[in-house]
Amino acid sequence: MSAEPPPIVELRDVHLSFGETKVLGGVDLCVTERARLTVLGQSGSGKSTLLRLILGILRPSAGTVFFKGRDVTKMSRRRLNRIRQKIGMVYQYSALISSLNVRDNLALPLEELTRMTPAEIDQKVDEKLEMVGMSDVRDKMPSELSGGMRKRIGLARGIIMDPELILYDEPGAGLDPVITSVIDELIVSLSEKIGATSIIVTHEMGSAFRIATRMAMLYRGEIIAAETPEDFKNSGNPVVAQFISGNTKGPILEQAASA
Amino acid sequence: MANPFSAVRSALEQVSSVVWLLIDTVVEMGDRIMQRRFPFRVSTFFEQTNRTGVGSIPLVALVSFFIGLTMALLTGYQLRPFGQEQLVPQLVAVAFTRELGPLMTGIMVAARIGAAYTAELGTMTVSEEVEAIEGMGLGPLRYLVSPRVLAVFLLMPCLVVVSDIAAMCGAALISRWAFDMPFQIFAESSLDSLLIRDIVAGTVKSLLFGLIIGLVSCYRGLTVRGGAAGVGAATTSSVVTVITTVIGFDTLCNVVLVALFDK
Numbered sequence: 001m002s003a004e005p006p007p008i009v010e011l012r013d014v015h016l017s018f019g020e021t022k023v024l025g026g027v028d029l030c031v032t033e034r035a036r037l038t039v040l041g042q043s044g045s046g047k048s049t050l051l052r053l054i055l056g057i058l059r060p061s062a063g064t065v066f067f068k069g070r071d072v073t074k075m076s077r078r079r080l081n082r083i084r085q086k087i088g089m090v091y092q093y094s095a096l097i098s099s100l101n102v103r104d105n106l107a108l109p110l111e112e113l114t115r116m117t118p119a120e121i122d123q124k125v126d127e128k129l130e131m132v133g134m135s136d137v138r139d140k141m142p143s144e145l146s147g148g149m150r151k152r153i154g155l156a157r158g159i160i161m162d163p164e165l166i167l168y169d170e171p172g173a174g175l176d177p178v179i180t181s182v183i184d185e186l187i188v189s190l191s192e193k194i195g196a197t198s199i200i201v202t203h204e205m206g207s208a209f210r211i212a213t214r215m216a217m218l219y220r221g222e223i224i225a226a227e228t229p230e231d232f233k234n235s236g237n238p239v240v241a242q243f244i245s246g247n248t249k250g251p252i253l254e255q256a257a258s259a
Numbered sequence: 260m261a262n263p264f265s266a267v268r269s270a271l272e273q274v275s276s277v278v279w280l281l282i283d284t285v286v287e288m289g290d291r292i293m294q295r296r297f298p299f300r301v302s303t304f305f306e307q308t309n310r311t312g313v314g315s316i317p318l319v320a321l322v323s324f325f326i327g328l329t330m331a332l333l334t335g336y337q338l339r340p341f342g343q344e345q346l347v348p349q350l351v352a353v354a355f356t357r358e359l360g361p362l363m364t365g366i367m368v369a370a371r372i373g374a375a376y377t378a379e380l381g382t383m384t385v386s387e388e389v390e391a392i393e394g395m396g397l398g399p400l401r402y403l404v405s406p407r408v409l410a411v412f413l414l415m416p417c418l419v420v421v422s423d424i425a426a427m428c429g430a431a432l433i434s435r436w437a438f439d440m441p442f443q444i445f446a447e448s449s450l451d452s453l454l455i456r457d458i459v460a461g462t463v464k465s466l467l468f469g470l471i472i473g474l475v476s477c478y479r480g481l482t483v484r485g486g487a488a489g490v491g492a493a494t495t496s497s498v499v500t501v502i503t504t505v506i507g508f509d510t511l512c513n514v515v516l517v518a519l520f521d522k
Contacts, residue, residue, distance in 0.1 A: 055394050077398075078290050084396035095387035109395045112300075112402070161395075 005033040007066075008165055008197045009054055014063035016049060023049055024060070025221035031214075033164075036191055036198045038208040040243060041218035042252065047201040048092070050218065051167045054199070055089055056080045067165070085113055088158035088196070092170040094150040096142040102129070102153055103138045106160050113161070128156040131193070132186060148179040152186065159190060166191065168200040172207045184210045205244060209233070217243065219252075277478050280404065281470075287401035299405040307410035311372050312417055319367055319418050320425040326363060327351055327426025328433045335438050344438045348445045349452035351430040357457040360422040361415075362509050365468035368411065368418065369501040373476035376407055377497035380480025381490040389481060404481075408473030415469030416462050423461075456520060464512050468505050475501045 009031040016024040023046040031037050041047045052058040053065050056072045065072050067083055075083065096105050106125045110116050116124070129135045132152040142150060151171065158166055171187060172180035184207050191198045202208050208215060209229050216226040217240050225232065225240050235241055242250030288298035331351050335344045380403060383389050392399045427449060434440040479497035483489045 052390075057390060057393060077287070081290075081396035081398060084394060087394075089391070089394045091387050091391060093387065095391035097388050097391070098383070098386070109397065112397050113395075 005035070007031060008033045008068055009199065010066040011050075011053070012064045012066070014053060014060045014065060016046070016053065016058065016060050022221060024053075027063070027218070027221070027223055029216060029223050029226065031197060031199060033197055034191075034195060036188070036200065036211055036213045037216060038200045038202055038212040038214075039216050039218055040203060040205075040208055042243075043203060045218050046221060047203075047218055048169050051089065051169055051199065051201055054165075054167060055084060055087055085109075085161055086164045088161065088163035088166040090151075090154050090158040090166065090168045090171060092173050094142070094154035096150060096153060096157070098142050101139055101141050102134070102145075105142070105153065106157050109157075109161055124160065128160050129153075131159070131190065132156045148175050148183070151175065151179075151183055155183070155186060155190070159194060159196070162194060163196055165197045165199070168198065168202075170202055171200060172202060172204050177206075180204070180207060181210070183207075187211050205246075219243075273478075276482075277474050280400070280478050280481075281408075281474055284400040284404045284408065287398040288405055291398070291401055299401055299409070303402075304406040304410060307406050308414055310375075311368070311410045312414035315368055315371055315414075315418055316421055318371060319364055319422050322367060323355070323360070323363060323422040323425040324429040326359065326429070327355065328429030330354065330359075330426075331430035331433045332437060335434065339438070344434075345440070345444075345448065347430065347434055347438065347440070348427075348448040351426060352449035352452050353454075353457055355423045355426045356453060356461045358461075358509075358513070360419045360426065361461050361464040361468060362506070364415065364418045364422045364465065365472065365505040365509070366502055368415065368469075369472050369476075369505055370498055372411055373472045373501045374494050374498050376473070376476040377480040377483075378490055378494045380477055381483035381493050384481055384483045385486050385490060399481075404473075404477045407477055408470065411473040412466060412469040415465040415472075419461060419465040460512070460516050464509065467508060467512070471504050471508060472501050475504060 007030045009029070011027050011029040014024055014027040015022075027050065029050075039047050039050060049058060053060055054067065054072070056065075056075065059073055063073075067087070070083070072080060072083060096102075097108065100108065103122075103125055106128060107121050110121045110124060125138070126135065129138060132155050134149065134152050134156065137145060137149060137153070142153070145153065155171075158168075168187060171183050175183065187198060187200065188211055190196070198211075200208070200211055212229050214226065215229055215232040216223050217232075217237075218224075219239050225235055225237050227235070232240065233244065235244075238251050242252050291298045331347050334350050335347045338344045338346055380389070383403070389399050389403065392402055431440075431442055431445045434445050435442060476497050479493045479500070483493045485492075
């Protein structure tokens, strides 16, 4: 029997409210090293918020968020910035710096956070661009790229520091099915190549099953299921079953109407 | 009708947020220095100084030239019946060095650079670029705010000098044409009337205005909410706030300077 890998991210009883609006109401989640966890949930259910809590951009109203056993909610800015260097984030709309070209976007964290020489930085940028199949757009500005290309550059920037954890916020949003599959394959191959743990937030079922080694469902501010894709597919939970099938009849819409 | 207490409270909250922005920026820069790294990107700083300083020279020079010219013309005509038009150079020199130079430059830079900073940072905020910079551990205040604030802070005194010289040129030109005052007499008379105190007051004011313009416009940009409409609203609000604050601080500086030194 193989030993369970240690957890890299752990959320314990995490609550978050924006004013009167409760977003998360006691989230418990454990992500083990090298796992690819997809977090599913309805639009506006707090999936992206979960990623921002892990990255320390947001602080929870209550509860703790651990990264490699260290509580990120109580860290000073300086320590948090050091931790962030081990985490890559791929944004829904790529969030590339619009005033910098592709090369400079990728080189920025290397120039600012490492003592690499310009030649070493160029080599690393080229290596990452090649990994995402985008070597020929090195000198282009983000505005000159298509949505899929921007997403891939965002991915390359996410892995430029060789992170231990990569967070993906809706990687397939706004892309056609073919490009979405290309991105999904890229996520799987990158996580295998660099050995990083991935947390992918999505509400696209096809992508979720293609990528995941584990799946979790966020519903009404809580994780109501966290299991393997096979168990998830055969889940007896009516909310999970309705979400997977996309059926209009079931507890999701009934509870939304009665709320 | 809006509750006056809530308006005052909101204004005080905004002031404290701007002060905290300054403190956090300095702390981020300090962290960077502790790591024996330069506190900000030098190339970005020079880009901003070029944009703030060099880019603003034509506007500042032209507007100041016209104001100096008009001021000399109007005061000259008022003084002429009393045979005192020779006071025009002194009047323009003191007024511009101490008061109008910093104030007019502050208003022009607020409109030109303050609006640009807010719009730029606001767009970066709504497109998650600022969050991406923070998420990479780069320190958005150090990376985005410090070069901008430093550029406008350090370049304001230089622009005020440009404004003063342009205004004096305008005044000298009109004095020559309307009051037959030779350029040499105008220059000597202006220089004789200038006191170190006035020059120092103008320089201190310009540094203070630069800090206000940089901090308030960056703060407004970083706190934008609501997409393109939010950026537009924040930019308008930023220009109005900065111009009002600059005029307010100018009045405060004048009261303090008069109370302390002009008794």
